[in-house]
Amino acid sequence: MRFHLLRYVVLIPIAALGIATASAAKVAPSPHAVPQRDPLPGDASRGADIYEAKCGACHSLDSNRIGPKHRGVFGRRSATAPGFHYTAALKKLNVVWNRQTLDRWLQNPTAMAPGTAMGYRLTVPQQRADVIAYLKQQSPQR
Numbered sequence: 085m086r087f088h089l090l091r092y093v094v095l096i097p098i099a100a101l102g103i104a105t106a107s108a109a110k111v112a113p114s115p116h117a118v119p120q121r122d123p124l125p126g127d128a129s130r131g132a133d134i135y136e137a138k139c140g141a142c143h144s145l146d147s148n149r150i151g152p153k154h155r156g157v158f159g160r161r162s163a164t165a166p167g168f169h170y171t172a173a174l175k176k177l178n179v180v181w182n183r184q185t186l187d188r189w190l191q192n193p194t195a196m197a198p199g200t201a202m203g204y205r206l207t208v209p210q211q212r213a214d215v216i217a218y219l220k221q222q223s224p225q226r
């Protein structure tokens with residue numbers, strides 16, 4: 085499985101260098117896919133379960149808890165959920181949350197924003213992709 089994923093990650097950039105039209109079809113399988121270095125497609129319904137199980141202790145979509153509320157987080161600038169008191173570390177980060185930045189964050193928040201209060205890491209790439217798809221799906225409303 086791990087070998088498989090590695091191959092996928094290596095092959096996509098190589099394909100991208102190939103013949104434009106043929107490889108474009110492979111690299112962008114759906115209109116919802118986000119371009120560039122997005123290694124895995126996510127599944128929002130699997131992501132909902134993972135969110136509940138792994139993020140739900142600290143986060144919810146619509147209330148600030150130990151962590152900030154998440155509805156709208158996809159596409160939002162970091163540290164801007166209304167009413168949540170962020171650490172200085174996260175305030176300094178200043179990124180827009182998208183597939184790439186969320187993937188980096190969930191892999192290792194402390195590496196991205198040293199001193200952040202979120203120490204939780206989601207180490208399985210497919211689970212990160214699924215949770216990110218879920219956050220994206222839940223983001224347009226507010």
Ligand code: HEC
Nearest residue numbers: 138139142150151152162163164170171174200201202204
């Ligand atoms: C143990 C508690 C805890 C868990 C578990 C946790 N988080 Fe967090 N999260 C936090 C805290 C606290 C912050 C705010 C950090 C700060 O201010 O430095 C945060 C911040 C974030 C942010 C930045 C939000 C913003 O408004 O900029 C995202 C995105 C995020 N978490 C996603 C997740 C996801 C997805 C999961 C589950 C895979 C998760 N977190 C699990 C505590 C947690």
